Amino acid sequence: MVIRKMEPADIDAVSTLCMAAFNASVAPTLPAQGIETFAKVAAAEAFLQRLQGDNLMLVYEDAGSLRGILELKEGRHLAMLFIDPEHQRQGIGQALVTAMTAHARVDPITVRASLTSVGAYLRYGFQCSGEPGEFAGLTYQPMELQVTRPGQARP
Template sequence: MDIRLANQNDIDQITKLVSQVSVADVLPHFDSSGQQEYMRRVIPDIETTLNTVLFDTFVAVEGNLIVGFAAIREKNYITHLFVAKEVQGQGLGKILLEKMLAQTSARQISLRSSINAQHFYKKQGFSATEPEDQFCGIRFIPMAIDTRKSKR
């Protein structure tokens, strides 16, 4: 498996990956308005992550297939971390997370965890900074990690 910077040629595969994982793991936690809002916002936002001035964006490639996607904005806010269902539980999410954290010297990295991913982030050293919240029906848990105390 190869971890590399994402590029414009990856958009279709990344979009397919994010859509598949979202339908299986994320959308079931939202009501219908949250599901619509999520798909309206998240899928178009993928292309934004290829702006190398603001984002460090990575893909995990197995053969010719993208099986992981991760993006960190301004080196202190994780916006995306998706792993294909067929390789979940094999450590790829942790590898992608470590790759993002290695790109920064920020003292704190924050994110809005989907409900289904909160246990993964806790296991990696993140803590909830506020209770569960929602925006337009999209449920999330604000989380952060102090990089000075993390296991990196």
């Protein structure tokens, strides 16, 4: 197992993994507009464009296959966290979140969690930070993760 920065060669596999995880758990809860919005965000071209920006993209690789993806925008907002549906509940999400915190530039890190993923984010240490919302057909729960604990210095 290795967690590393995403490379351009990973883009197609990452896009496929995100769509598989989204279709398995999130898509059934959304209207067609939300599914269409997410498909654009998870398209290979969109990932490639964001890879050129101020986004940290980490992949979890095991036995030569990608099992998870995490995207941290501007060191402050968790934009994507998806685990291969066949490998969920094996600690991959927690490992990616832990790796991400070393790259945080602000405290707390925020996320707009899909409603189906709130339980997972709570297990990762996030807390709800507002009322559920909706944007372009995607429903979400605002959440945040305190990177530093009282008495600790920022990473």
